[in-house]
Amino acid sequence: MSALSVEKLRVRFGSVEVLKSVDLAIESGEFIVLVGPSGCGKSTLLNVIAGLEQATEGRIEIGGREVTGVPPKDRDIAMVFQTYALYPAMTVRGNITFGMECRGVPKAEQKEAVARVAKLLQIEHLLDRRPGQLSGGQRQRVAMGRALVRDPVLFLFDEPLSNLDAKLRVEMRMEIKRLHQRIGTTMVYVTHDQVEAMTLATRIAVMNGGVIQQFADPQTIYDQPANLFVARFMGSPPMNAIPARLAASGSEIAAMVGPDAATAVPLPNATAAMKDWVGREVVLGIRPECITLPDGEQPGKPAASLPATVEMIEPTGAETMALIRVGQSEIMARMRPDARPAVGSVASFALDTAKACLFDPKTESRIA
Amino acid sequence: MVEARSLSARGGRILLYAILIAFAAFYLTPLIVVILNSFRSFQEITQTSVLGFPKEFRLDNWVQAWGSYCIAGICSGISPYMWNSLLIAVPATLISTLLGAMNGYLLSLWRFRGAGLIFGIITFGVFLPAQMKLVPWAITLRDLGLSNTLAGLVLIHVVQGMSFTTLFCRNYYVNVPQDLIKAAKVDGAGFLQIFWRIILPLSPPILIVTVIWQFTGIWNEFLYGITFSEGSARPVTAALMALSANIAQAREYGIESASVLIAALPTLLVYLFGGKYFVRGLTAGAVK
Numbered sequence: 116m117s118a119l120s121v122e123k124l125r126v127r128f129g130s131v132e133v134l135k136s137v138d139l140a141i142e143s144g145e146f147i148v149l150v151g152p153s154g155c156g157k158s159t160l161l162n163v164i165a166g167l168e169q170a171t172e173g174r175i176e177i178g179g180r181e182v183t184g185v186p187p188k189d190r191d192i193a194m195v196f197q198t199y200a201l202y203p204a205m206t207v208r209g210n211i212t213f214g215m216e217c218r219g220v221p222k223a224e225q226k227e228a229v230a231r232v233a234k235l236l237q238i239e240h241l242l243d244r245r246p247g248q249l250s251g252g253q254r255q256r257v258a259m260g261r262a263l264v265r266d267p268v269l270f271l272f273d274e275p276l277s278n279l280d281a282k283l284r285v286e287m288r289m290e291i292k293r294l295h296q297r298i299g300t301t302m303v304y305v306t307h308d309q310v311e312a313m314t315l316a317t318r319i320a321v322m323n324g325g326v327i328q329q330f331a332d333p334q335t336i337y338d339q340p341a342n343l344f345v346a347r348f349m350g351s352p353p354m355n356a357i358p359a360r361l362a363a364s365g366s367e368i369a370a371m372v373g374p375d376a377a378t379a380v381p382l383p384n385a386t387a388a389m390k391d392w393v394g395r396e397v398v399l400g401i402r403p404e405c406i407t408l409p410d411g412e413q414p415g416k417p418a419a420s421l422p423a424t425v426e427m428i429e430p431t432g433a434e435t436m437a438l439i440r441v442g443q444s445e446i447m448a449r450m451r452p453d454a455r456p457a458v459g460s461v462a463s464f465a466l467d468t469a470k471a472c473l474f475d476p477k478t479e480s481r482i483a
Numbered sequence: 484m485v486e487a488r489s490l491s492a493r494g495g496r497i498l499l500y501a502i503l504i505a506f507a508a509f510y511l512t513p514l515i516v517v518i519l520n521s522f523r524s525f526q527e528i529t530q531t532s533v534l535g536f537p538k539e540f541r542l543d544n545w546v547q548a549w550g551s552y553c554i555a556g557i558c559s560g561i562s563p564y565m566w567n568s569l570l571i572a573v574p575a576t577l578i579s580t581l582l583g584a585m586n587g588y589l590l591s592l593w594r595f596r597g598a599g600l601i602f603g604i605i606t607f608g609v610f611l612p613a614q615m616k617l618v619p620w621a622i623t624l625r626d627l628g629l630s631n632t633l634a635g636l637v638l639i640h641v642v643q644g645m646s647f648t649t650l651f652c653r654n655y656y657v658n659v660p661q662d663l664i665k666a667a668k669v670d671g672a673g674f675l676q677i678f679w680r681i682i683l684p685l686s687p688p689i690l691i692v693t694v695i696w697q698f699t700g701i702w703n704e705f706l707y708g709i710t711f712s713e714g715s716a717r718p719v720t721a722a723l724m725a726l727s728a729n730i731a732q733a734r735e736y737g738i739e740s741a742s743v744l745i746a747a748l749p750t751l752l753v754y755l756f757g758g759k760y761f762v763r764g765l766t767a768g769a770v771k
Contacts, residue, residue, distance in 0.1 A: 167665050188671030200662035204684030213680070214670035261666075 117179060118143040118269055118301035119164065124173030126159055126325075133159045135325040137173070141303070141318075146295050149305045150312040151322035152348070157305045158273060160322070164303065165271050166190050178268040188217070190269075193262035197274040199254045201246035207257050208242040211264050232260045235294075252283045259294070272304040276311065288314060309349045313337065321345045337402075338470050343479040346400050346472065352436065352447045355406070358476070359399040361392045370399045370473070372421070374442040380419045382468055386483045389473065397482065400472035403436070406448035408456065409465040419466040425456045439464065521545065521740035528736050548741035555725045557715060561742050564722035568702055569749070570633050571718055575640035576697040582641065583648020583693055588682050590649070591656040592664050593674070602653060608646030613706050616643075624711060631716055636708065640701045647700075648693045655689040656682065691760040699750045719746045 121139040125132065134156045141147050149157040162168040164175060166187035174183050182190050201210050208229055215225045233239045236256045246254055255275060262270060275291070276284045292315055295302055306312055312319050313333045320330045321344075329341035340346035346354040359370035359380070368385040372378050380399065382389065409420070423439035423446065430436075430452065437448045437456060448464055456462045473482040520528060521544050522537040550560040557563075590602045620639055621630075629635030659682065667677045708718040717725065723746055727739055754761075 162665075165665075165669060167668060187665075187669045192669065194666065194669045196662040196666055198660045198662045200660060200666035202663065202667070202681050204681070213667075213672070217671035217676065261670075 117141065117176065118145065119147075119178075119303065120176040121160075121164065122174050122176075124160070124163065124175070125171045126156070126163060126168065127171045133325050134163070134170075137325075137327055139320060139327065139330065141301060143301055144299050146292075146302045146304065146315055146317045148312040148316035148319050149303065149322060150307065150309060150319055150348075151328075153307060155322040156325040157307075157322050161271055161273055161303065161305045164269075165192055165194055191267050192269045192271055193265040193267040194271040194273065195258050195262050195275045197277050199246070199258040199278070201254055201257055201261075203246055206243050206245055207238065207249070207260075210246070210257060211242075211261050214261065214265060228264045232264045235263065236260050251279050252287060255279065255287055259291075263294075263298075266300075268301065270300055270302040272302065274306055275304075276306070276308075291315065309351065313349070319349075321348060323348070339481065340400070340472065341481055343398065343400070343474050346474070346481075350402060352403050352449075354400045354402050354472070355444075355446045356474070357399040357401065357441065357444045357446060359397055361389065361395060361397055361473075363390070363393045368393065370397065370471075372399060372441055372444070378421060378441070380421065380466055380468060380471075382471060382473075384469065384483075388483045392473065392482055396476050398474040398476050398479075400474055400481075401446075401466065401468070402470065403447040403449040405467040405470060406439075406446065406464050407450050407467075408454050409463060419468055421464045421466050422461055423464055424461050425458050428456065428458060430455075517740045517743060520736050521744055523737050525733075525735060525737055529733065533736055544735075544737040544741040545745070548738045548745060552726070552735070552738050552742070554722055555714070561719055561722050561726070561745060563715060564717055564719040565745065565749075567633060567712075567715075567717060567722075568719040568746075571636045571640065572698055572701040572749075575637045575644065575701050576694055578637070579641045579644035579648050579697055580690060580693045582645050583650075584652045584683070584686060584690065585678065586645065586649040587652025587654075587656045588678050590653045592659060592661065592682070602649070606646055606650045608643060609650060613643075617706070617710060620707070620711070631712055631714075633712075633716060635711055636718065639707050639711070640697075640704065644697050644701065647696060651693050651696070652686070652689055655686070659685065688760070688763065691757055695753055695757045695761050698753055702750050 117140060119139065119141040121137055124134055124137040126134040137156075137160060139147075139160075149160060151157050159168060163170050164177075166182065166185060170183070174181060176182065177190055177192065187194075201207075202213060205213065211229050211232060212225045215228065220228075229242070230239075233242060236259060238253065238256050238260060241249060241253055241257065246257065249257065258275070272291075276287050279287060288311060291304075295315075304311075304315060312321075313336075316333055318330060318332050319336050321328045321336060323344050329336055329345045331339075331341075336345060336349055340349065340354065343356055346356065357370075357372050359372045360376045362369050362371050362376075362379070366385065367381060368389050369379040369381045372380055406421070421441060423441045425437055426440050426445070427438040428435055429438075432452060434452055435450045435454045437450055437454075439446050439448055439462075450456075474480065475482055516534060519535070519537055520533060522540045522542070523535070524541055524543075527535070527538060548560055549562050551558055552560050554561065554564075586605065590598050624630045624635045624638075627635070627638075629638060663681060664677060667681055672680065703720065704718075705720040705724070709721040709724055712718065712721060723739075723742055726742055727734075
């Protein structure tokens, strides 16, 4: 069953077009993350799905029912907000039951629902406190409780973890994932954090400039980004984008990089699409973890050798990042934790090109 | 050397306090004169002067001022006019505060097209001098059939007060996170339900400020009171004017003093009990 379908949605505020023809089809039980930089329209999209903002054009279906023009309360949704949006003057119990009161749910049923949700989220001991007496993590839990108690077709999360500190954020992230696995309700989750997107989503919609750039599962987004924007936005540090020229010798195709395009990076997975680009400028996209020092290379993997100047190294404990330079391009390499190439020296780096991407330098779309 | 400096510091401090005390005395003198005169007899004041310490503390000025002194031919003291003022100030304060809270809620949390303009127009009333509005009000009250009624004065104070109460409340509610409204909408609450259940319980700090502001303002208001009422419908401020304008006989400074003090008592009490909330409310910042 389709849980949510958005068709040709446009939102215009005066002369500013915030959403430009957005299409989205979500199956029941999915965990969809809308991710993008601030101002990309992701929160607007969520608000329009919730009915809190009006679309200029387009239609929305929730659970197979057209809801364009239906007020938020009748859309069978529940929403969790970034600021938690707990009602300050009500107790936790009051916060959780307020929605049911508004809908006229019988008292006994309310009590049962509160007990169920409080147990699920382990907030039973907080029920008689006010939001002001709770910690950030507890407030977040209560906000989720308020949404859960509704048992909706669709959960909407608007950057729910942004106000938490780093440690708590990781904990709550796991908790949300566990919650989704347990209750299986469809979730649409907005964030600007690509790690949250990668870890939580069954599918990710990467947005920029009011347009969905790519809508796919996390691995596809990561390995085969639709364009340079997605390539750079997803992954930390981002995918390296290296100007190159494609060259062919026989059936082999290589990207020529560095000064005077002198260094050949052979591309093992040559496709037909690549052949059209032989002799032309492209952008070679390669993830930092595919650039290492040669002794870390695993046998059997296709590898190219890339001589580069080491500009800076950043040991993080779990790994060592290196900023290296090839001609005009600065490239991030991700190495073993004990790797310590001398800063300023020229070292030979191993490139795993199995997952290398090629982009059109003009349109920034992926060629292969 | 050290001693000399501490000596000069102490000298400065003494000078500072001397100046402060002098100013305080200067401002308090009229009040003290009025308080003292309210206990002195007519004979005592006329035989000596209005400045003097009472020979004996007599309460009959207060009794007469409250219940039997003749004001413009009605010998009932100022008590009925106190009652009039209360009948004007209490409803006008409550209604204007409630409307201000509603306006503020609507203008800050239900942002709609033109909200800024409407807010500008409403608060423009804050800057309009009262004299300018006398004639328009006279026409309005006449057309509504409310001339020389308490209801007419209530209407005036509600409308005029709304500029202030809207300004206060809107600026307070602007700090309420918009997400609260969104959450309540998703929960299924309507415009009024959100106001009563969620916004109003957050509002005591600003409501106390507006209530004190409105009550003291309306109680002390004189211009509209004297213009739009006469006879027994007068508020106490206008009655005080009539009392002191009694030129047929020698001035009863003792009774006038007692009347002024009685008339000032309600606002004084409001300040005494609500003053600390007033300051707290004015400085209260965001609702978190």
